[in-house]
Amino acid sequence: MDIIVTTPKSQSENAAKEADEVKENGGGFYFRIFHRRPKNLESGDRIFYVEDGYIRGFAKVLHVQDISSMECDVTGKTYTGRCCAFMDASTWTWVRPIEMKGFQGWRYCQIPENEIIVAGDWMDPKPEI
DSSP states (O other): OOEEEEOOGGGHHHHHHHHHHHHHHTOOEEEEEESSOOTTOOTTOEEEEEETTEEEEEEEEEEEEEOSEEEOTTTOOEEEOSEEEEEEGGGOEEEEEEEOOOOSSEEEOOOOGGGOOEEEETTSOOOOO
């Protein structure tokens, strides 16, 4: 089952740096660490991201692993939690922005496929609102 998370405003610049690095390297991985494991999240599911009041895109889950911390290669920051979802950066898909308020944590989501309009892939720039 797909989930949705929010990129806090304080992390937006770091997220952009991470995206730039995987583009420069021709690929890589993203991760998201959780304090509570999403029981129904499996390989192949999508993690949608809310940023600045809009759903901006998603990446597909490669695998979910019980892990207490992960260090970001780009920022050097260590994130702690109970489990981590790993995503292949090449699966990132920009969508036409869908208005949604940000929130803490994660939620299961079922966005109707007819509302998901692809606006680019992982190598494309972030679409304008």
